[in-house]
Amino acid sequence: MELNCPIPFTDSDCVLLAHGGGGRMTHQLISRIFYPAFRNPLLEQDHDGCVFPVSAGRMAYSTDSFVVDPIFFPGGNIGDLAVNGTVNDLACCGAKPLYLTAGFILEEGLKLNDLERIVQSMKKAADRAGIQIVAGDTKVVERGKCDKLFINTSGIGIVPAGIHIAPSQVQEGDVVICSGAIGVHGITILSARESLGFETNLKSDTVSLNNMLSELLTSIEEVHVLRDPTRGGVSGTLNEIAQAANAEIILDETSLPIPEEVRAASDILGLDPLYIANEGLVLIILPEKDAQTALSVMHRFDEGRKATVIGRISSKGKALVRMKTIYGNYRIVDMLSGEQLPRIC
Amino acid sequence: MCLAVPGKIISIDQRIEDLAMAKVDFGGIIKNICIQWVDVAEGDYILAHAGMAISVVDSQEAEQTLADLKQLTIDC
Amino acid sequence: MKYADEYKDKQQVQALVHAIRKTVTRPWHIMEICGGQTYAIARYRLEEMLPPEIRLLHGPGCPVCVTPVETIDRALYIASQPNVILASFGDMMRVPGSKEDLLQIKAKGADIRMLYSPLDAVTLAAENPDKEVVFFAIGFETTTPIHLMALKEAIRRKLDNFSLLTSLFTVPPAIETILSDKDCKVDGFLTAGHVCAITGNSTYHRLSEQYKTPMVVTGFEPVDLLYGIYRCLCQLEAGIYKSENAYKRAVPEEGNLQARALMDEMLKPCDQEWRGIGIIPNSGRQLRQELKKYSSREKFRFHPKEIRFPSACIAGEIMRGKKQPGDCPHFGTACHPEHPIGAPMVSSEGVCAAYYMNKK
Numbered sequence: 180m181e182l183n184c185p186i187p188f189t190d191s192d193c194v195l196l197a198h199g200g201g202g203r204m205t206h207q208l209i210s211r212i213f214y215p216a217f218r219n220p221l222l223e224q225d226h227d228g229c230v231f232p233v234s235a236g237r238m239a240y241s242t243d244s245f246v247v248d249p250i251f252f253p254g255g256n257i258g259d260l261a262v263n264g265t266v267n268d269l270a271c272c273g274a275k276p277l278y279l280t281a282g283f284i285l286e287e288g289l290k291l292n293d294l295e296r297i298v299q300s301m302k303k304a305a306d307r308a309g310i311q312i313v314a315g316d317t318k319v320v321e322r323g324k325c326d327k328l329f330i331n332t333s334g335i336g337i338v339p340a341g342i343h344i345a346p347s348q349v350q351e352g353d354v355v356i357c358s359g360a361i362g363v364h365g366i367t368i369l370s371a372r373e374s375l376g377f378e379t380n381l382k383s384d385t386v387s388l389n390n391m392l393s394e395l396l397t398s399i400e401e402v403h404v405l406r407d408p409t410r411g412g413v414s415g416t417l418n419e420i421a422q423a424a425n426a427e428i429i430l431d432e433t434s435l436p437i438p439e440e441v442r443a444a445s446d447i448l449g450l451d452p453l454y455i456a457n458e459g460l461v462l463i464i465l466p467e468k469d470a471q472t473a474l475s476v477m478h479r480f481d482e483g484r485k486a487t488v489i490g491r492i493s494s495k496g497k498a499l500v501r502m503k504t505i506y507g508n509y510r511i512v513d514m515l516s517g518e519q520l521p522r523i524c
Numbered sequence: 525m526c527l528a529v530p531g532k533i534i535s536i537d538q539r540i541e542d543l544a545m546a547k548v549d550f551g552g553i554i555k556n557i558c559i560q561w562v563d564v565a566e567g568d569y570i571l572a573h574a575g576m577a578i579s580v581v582d583s584q585e586a587e588q589t590l591a592d593l594k595q596l597t598i599d600c
Numbered sequence: 601m602k603y604a605d606e607y608k609d610k611q612q613v614q615a616l617v618h619a620i621r622k623t624v625t626r627p628w629h630i631m632e633i634c635g636g637q638t639y640a641i642a643r644y645r646l647e648e649m650l651p652p653e654i655r656l657l658h659g660p661g662c663p664v665c666v667t668p669v670e671t672i673d674r675a676l677y678i679a680s681q682p683n684v685i686l687a688s689f690g691d692m693m694r695v696p697g698s699k700e701d702l703l704q705i706k707a708k709g710a711d712i713r714m715l716y717s718p719l720d721a722v723t724l725a726a727e728n729p730d731k732e733v734v735f736f737a738i739g740f741e742t743t744t745p746i747h748l749m750a751l752k753e754a755i756r757r758k759l760d761n762f763s764l765l766t767s768l769f770t771v772p773p774a775i776e777t778i779l780s781d782k783d784c785k786v787d788g789f790l791t792a793g794h795v796c797a798i799t800g801n802s803t804y805h806r807l808s809e810q811y812k813t814p815m816v817v818t819g820f821e822p823v824d825l826l827y828g829i830y831r832c833l834c835q836l837e838a839g840i841y842k843s844e845n846a847y848k849r850a851v852p853e854e855g856n857l858q859a860r861a862l863m864d865e866m867l868k869p870c871d872q873e874w875r876g877i878g879i880i881p882n883s884g885r886q887l888r889q890e891l892k893k894y895s896s897r898e899k900f901r902f903h904p905k906e907i908r909f910p911s912a913c914i915a916g917e918i919m920r921g922k923k924q925p926g927d928c929p930h931f932g933t934a935c936h937p938e939h940p941i942g943a944p945m946v947s948s949e950g951v952c953a954a955y956y957m958n959k960k
Contacts, residue, residue, distance in 0.1 A: 370553075374713065374714060374715055374716070374720065375716050376555075376556075377553050377554060377555040378553070378554035378555075379552060379553050379554065380552065381552075438552075439551045439552050439601075440551060440552035440553055442551065442601075443529075443550045443551030443552055443553045443601055444550075444553045446527075446529050446550070446551075446601070446604070447527075447529050447550055447553060447555065447572075448716070449527050449690075449691075504644060504645060505608065505610055506610055506613055506614075506644065506645070506649065506822070508645045508648055508649065509645070510643070510645055510958045511957075511958065513956075513957055516936075516937040516938040517694065517703075517938075520690035520691070520693055520694070520714065521689075521690040521714065521716060522527065522689060522690045522691040523526065523527055523573065523574045523689045523690075523691060523716070523743065524526050524527055524635060524636060524662060524663060524664060524689070524691055524739075524743070526634070526636055526739075526740065526742035526743060526792070526794040526795065527636060528742070528794045528797070528820075528850075529601065529604065530601060530602065530603035530604055530850075531601075532602070542752070542756070543749075543753055550601060551601040558717075558719060558749065560749065560858070561745075561856050561858040561859050562856075569602065569603055571794070571797065571850050573742055573743065573746070573794060574689070574716065574717045574718065574743055574746050575716060575717025575718070575719050575720065575746065576717070576719070576745075576746045576749060578742060578794065578797045578798055578856060578859070579797040579798075579850050579851065579852065579856060581603050581849050581850060582848065582849050582850075582852070583849075585848035585849045586603060586606075586848075586849035588848070589827070589846075589848060589849060590606065593612055593615070593616070593823070593827065596615065596616070596619050596830075597611075597612070597615040597619075599619075
């Protein structure tokens with residue numbers, strides 16, 4: 180008979196508390212999953228932080244945390260969402276995004292395969308956006324203390340000289356351009372939730388917008404506002420812009436690019452597409468004279484192929500969003516009080 | 525009071541007695557809807573509320589209403 | 601979507617508005633019963649397209665709005681009990697009880713699930729045999745039989761852990777209450793298309809005859825609504841009254857016989873309190889005696905404390921067609937969707953919220 184001391188498992192197919200303990204298993208997790216995907220010289224400084232040179236001028240800095248249920252959905256997962264979200268926030272500041280950090284909070288029991296898939300998606304999204312993930316952190320919490328995983332990303336970018344994106348620049352007569360179909364991400368997420376479950380061919384529109392926006396800013400001198408209408412939807416974002424710019428925005432209902440599936444799902448669930456979240460969409464406000472140029476630039480990119488003018492700034496001095504309905508009358512498009520809930524009546 | 529939307533029956537599943545279900549297409553959104561109360565075939569349109577088909581859309585009546593409305597436009 | 605988009609058509613809307621303008625000769629008050637119609641009217645701003653002679657009044661057909669505070673408190677109490685899953689339509693989540701709402705107690709740890717269909721609650725009960733699954737079954741005649749369908753399925757599957765917290769209303773007694781009021785302003789009714797899809801039109805023939813008031817079964821798209829208004833107006837101008845059907849594609853004369861049979865089989869009438877209005881005799885429905893083990897009211901003993909009514913709310917008068925939301929001193933000031941004083945400011949088809957969200 181052979182006697183063996185029980186040796187703790189180090190090979191597991193799911194995340195264990197020990198993976199966050201800072202010991203051997205933490206290192207294993209980092210070296211097996213994170214490093215191979217994100218590998219770059221800055222990350223490989225292997226330090227408490229990353230040190231990099233800066234140029235003169237202005238930088239943009241942004242952070243966003245990602246919690247989404249389910250973590251995998253048609254068209255993406257929480258990983259590409261986390262990269263694209265912060266990249267887009269930087270791009271909407273007019274910046275060229277450079278570096279991202281990623282913080283992971285993992286629930287014990289999360290499948291390592293799933294984590295790996297998510298990390299690989301982050302890598303792909305980072306490559307597409309042309310940015311590097313230069314530092315990261317992992318914590319593991321007990322089961323039930325978080326929902327599978329949460330990701331925070333923070334990013335830094337350089338704002339080229341001469342670019343000033345700010346709602347205060349908004350002028351009467353400016354047009355509002357929407358880069359693509361409205362409501363697609365939010366409806367896709369709902370479709371993937373068991374409790375509401377429906378089938379659709381929709382895929383999340385999550386994508387980085389910095390390449391298109393950088394081209395836009397090169398072609399057009401005066402871009403007044405860039406904003407991605409994520410939470411709160413197109414309506415929430417336009418209301419924020421109206422407030423910040425102290426301007427009235429008038430939308431044209433007939434020109435809103437709302438896909439039939441989004442309309443249909445909204446009708447079934449009693450939701451308004453204008454309040455549904457988007458992840459690969461940008462609203463742009465610029466002078467009317469530049470609208471055609473802007474559209475032709477955007478139409479050259481997949482993510483801007485359906486770009487269209489959806490409204491204009493009708494006046495300054497009063498913060499308001501109104502919509503000219505299909506029948507030619509007007510209604511106020513307000514901000515939502517809370518989260519939009521599905522309803523049957 | 526009651527949100528109900530028209531959709532087209534794609535396929536019917538009678539496996540559970542007294543709880544006939546159908547896949548219904550609402551403009552590209554497919555949902556499982558109970559069709560126990562309606563007499564329908566694939567291709568028919570129903571009106572669904574809270575997961576249940578509450579009536580069959582009568583295509584002849586729909587056409588008649590549109591025709592009535594057209595007449596009204598001419599008359600006025 | 602077919603059978604919906606055609607009824608949003610701009611030219612058709614304009615033609616109907618034109619026809620209404622040509623037909624009207626004097627002021628009329630027309631009430632739409634259903635909250636879904638109130639919402640569509642506000643959403644598409646139909647009122648301002650109508651000639652000034654026609655005023656629309658907004659009826660009590662929103663189950664979310666008329667569910668009594670006591671019932672909401674009961675739901676909150678039940679949801680707070682151990683081993684309970686309370687399932688509800690999203691509509692009820694933010695409606696204030698006397699102290700809290702469902703979202704608030706969910707945040708404190710109650711297991712509350714938002715569902716699209718009562719049938720999904722049966723699945724929930726099957727998946728959680730060690731929990732009591734309570735479905736918050738609110739509704740008028742359209743939704744009521746669907747709750748019963750769910751209960752039937754739960755019984756068939758021998759799921760004794762399933763029960764319904766009912767808050768069920770019927771339309772005709774409410775119409776009678778409104779019409780019996782000596783100050784009643786309503787000249788004609790648009791009856792609720794989706795309720796009639798279940799109940800049929802026979803009761804409305806009787807009501808129309810008895811109260812000498814036109815009643816028109818009406819749908820929910822802008823063209824449907826204007827067509828209902830037009831048909832109602834034609835009756836009023838001609839001095840006739842009858843119940844007619846302007847939503848024939850969805851509403852057969854006899855309604856849905858199977859759904860009606862289910863309601864007769866499983867429910868009995870009861871006096872019912874309508875939030876903001878009061879008790880209307882025989883206007884409610886409750887489970888029959890032999891089904892009481894599936895009634896959450898029986899399963900969970902709840903002793904309501906005295907309920908303080910927000911006295912500032914004039915919802916009752918609005919739903920009886922006596923006042924408009926704009927007549928309320930609190931509308932849009934003390935009372936708004938983030939801080940509702942009364943239920944009609946909560947549900948998006950509550951008349952006050954519909955007005956607030958879609959104001960000009």
